[in-house]
Amino acid sequence: MQIVSTADLSVLRVRTPDEDAPPQCEILRSGRASGCLVPGAVLEMAAQWQSFYLLFTTDDTPFEELLHIHLLDANLRLLDSATLGGIYATGSFSPLESAELDTFRFRFIGDTDWSVQVLPEPGFRIPLWSEPTGVSRPVGFTRHFIVRGQPQPEHT
């Protein structure tokens, strides 16, 4: 996958009157607002494969961080999302090298190498069953990317 620079894609945190509300951000393309809002406050990294954009955002709570993974099409329309992390746990995002063009590899939590493989078309999934520990998605039977990882528990 090709890394997209912050000059091309960036995010702007949407401020709300309720400070306790889960953070949301708007995706900016070349500094211009796209109207696309996604969960998260900080853009960790953006990558591109074919016409798809993969965005990784966090909530800017470094002591209990969640990683949000968003897949967008060329028009910055949100196709799929997943969240990685859990209660009283935290992670730190860092990208890894990947040989496969459709796959992004990274470290975050659980002492494992995670990967996200983008699917050209949505594939079937079984809710609560098809995802590794720590990965949550909106309810549904399809996914446009597959998250893989073998996370370890705290005391191993």
Added chain:
Amino acid sequence: MQDTQDKSAFDSAIRALEFEIANAGTHLTIDAAARQSYAMQIQVMANELRGQVASGRMTWAQAAQQAQEARNAIMEVIRGRSTPVGRAMAERLKREGKTLNELIARKTQQLHGVSADFNRLSATQKNAVYAEIVKSAGTSNPRVTATMRNLSRAGRGLLVVSIAISVYSVANAEDKASAARRELAVTGAGIGGGIAGGAVAGLACGPGAPVCVTVGAFVGGALAAFGVDFFW
């Protein structure tokens, strides 16, 4: 004869449902209360550190370091106060937190731009970076807190349903005083058995196995409740 058997089976099914509802409601309520306590304690910790810096008893650098250590300590304490199911949920993913230096680098970039170098900042700018770390240490993830708030409501709802079923059972009993004592004993045993069952399952399945611990809590609660009910 058949009617008596049917009524007995119905009462038994209602009781089983009641114990497990009370068990689940108690688990959710305990974990939600622990979460509320966690959010409050980390905020108090951050405020105290800010106060110590303001009064000159501590530098911002010391406050940032202490905030990181205190935050992790509070997290451990709260995990200990959670139910076995809550603890298993918290331990299912090994933490990979940022070191203090990584936090400093990140906050420096957020405050002063991607190319900013902490070592080249003025003393005031460095203190602002440290202050941001203290602020972060006093913040829980709002998404997790919102989820726990919803679970707290669900837990309270389940407890209300459980109490309503108990009241129904007592109201329909011939000896109401005896029925009330029995309800109290059996429901209490169900809740205690649930906690104990979860703890035993946690030991058997190893750390960070929420599914196994939840099954243990369910089975432990049912066994304890039926045991007390049987010998009553």
